[in-house]
Amino acid sequence: MADWTPQVVALDIDGTLLAWVDGQTEDYETITPAVYDAVHRALDAGAHIVLSSGRSPHGMTRIADLLDVPREGSDRLWIVASNGAVVFRYPPMEVVHEETFDAAPAVAAVLEHHPKALVAVEEREVGGYRVNRVFPEGEISGEQIITEVDDIVGEPVSRVIIRDPEATAEDFVELGARLGLHGTDYVVGWTAWLDLSPVGVSKASGLAHVCEALGLDASHVLAIGDGRNDIEMLRWAGRGVAMGQAVDEVKAAADDVTAPVHEDGAAVEISRWFPPAGD
Numbered sequence: 001m002a003d004w005t006p007q008v009v010a011l012d013i014d015g016t017l018l019a020w021v022d023g024q025t026e027d028y029e030t031i032t033p034a035v036y037d038a039v040h041r042a043l044d045a046g047a048h049i050v051l052s053s054g055r056s057p058h059g060m061t062r063i064a065d066l067l068d069v070p071r072e073g074s075d076r077l078w079i080v081a082s083n084g085a086v087v088f089r090y091p092p093m094e095v096v097h098e099e100t101f102d103a104a105p106a107v108a109a110v111l112e113h114h115p116k117a118l119v120a121v122e123e124r125e126v127g128g129y130r131v132n133r134v135f136p137e138g139e140i141s142g143e144q145i146i147t148e149v150d151d152i153v154g155e156p157v158s159r160v161i162i163r164d165p166e167a168t169a170e171d172f173v174e175l176g177a178r179l180g181l182h183g184t185d186y187v188v189g190w191t192a193w194l195d196l197s198p199v200g201v202s203k204a205s206g207l208a209h210v211c212e213a214l215g216l217d218a219s220h221v222l223a224i225g226d227g228r229n230d231i232e233m234l235r236w237a238g239r240g241v242a243m244g245q246a247v248d249e250v251k252a253a254a255d256d257v258t259a260p261v262h263e264d265g266a267a268v269e270i271s272r273w274f275p276p277a278g279d
Contacts, residue, residue: 008047008050008214008220008222010052010207011049012224012225013053014226014227015190015261016225016243016261017051017063017067018030018031035264035270038266043069045274047274048210048214049067050078050079051080052079052203052223053203054083054189055141056124057081057088057093057095057122057124058124059142060079064079064091077090082122083159083195083202083206084201084204085099086098086206087210097209098158099158099205100198101156101157101184103157103196104150104153106179106186107149107162110181110194111149111162117167118161119161120135120144120163121161122157129143129145131146132146132149134146139163159196160195160196162196165192168192172192176194181196188228202229203229204235204236207233221238222241222270224241224258225241225250226243226245228247230246231249231250234250234255240255240256242258243257243259
C-alpha cells in the first residue's frame, strides 16, 4: 500500500478516540492533542473524517464538537451511529438513512436467560433513552425515561441495548451463540453489554452508505476501532486497524494493530498517512 492514501478516515469513538473507563462520565470525553492534530492533518490533506460508533446520534455530536469538525465553511460531517443503523449529517443533525427492525422476540429471548437485565432504546426527541430500569451512571447519555419493556420494543427500533451488570461479556457471547438471535445481528461489548441491530446492519453497512454518497468505496477507507462492533468495519475497509488494547478476535479481523488508546494509537495510525510537517 506504498502509494495508497486514505480518502475516508472512519473512527470509532470509545476506546479509539477516547480512553474508555468504567463508570465513565462526560468529563472523560477528552480528545488528546495528538489525536486532534492527526485528525486535522487528514482534513488538511482533503480526507473525509467519519465518526462511526455504537453510540446513539445525540452521544456523538459533542465528540464532533470536541474535534472541531466540520470546520467552518466545510461540508457537514457524515456520522455513522447506532452501529450503522443510523447515518446522519451534522450540523444540524439530519438523519439521512435509518434501518429499523422488530426487536421484541430477541429481547424476550435474552430476558428469559437474564431477567434482571436492563433494556434501553434511543429516544431521539428528548436526547436520551427509554429504559426499563436506570442504567449505571455514565453508561448511556442523556435522559432516561422509565418504560415497560413491551412498550420499549413495541414498535420497530434501530438498536436495542441490553445490559446485565451481574453478568460478564463471556456470558453474553455464549448466550448470543446459543440463541442465534434470529432476525437480528448482535454485538457484545467489553462488559455484559449486548447491542441488537437489524440483520446485515453494521458499521460497515453504514460506511458503505456514506461512501456511495461520496462517490467512493471501501478501498478508499482507513478504519480504526477497538471493539467487537468494529469487526465488520475493519474487515470491510481498504485498511482496517485495531487498537492495541482490543481483544484478539478484533485484532484478527484487522490488517494491522496500532498502539493502545492510552498511547494515542489512533494518532499513530493516522500519522502514518498524514505525517506532521517535517517528518
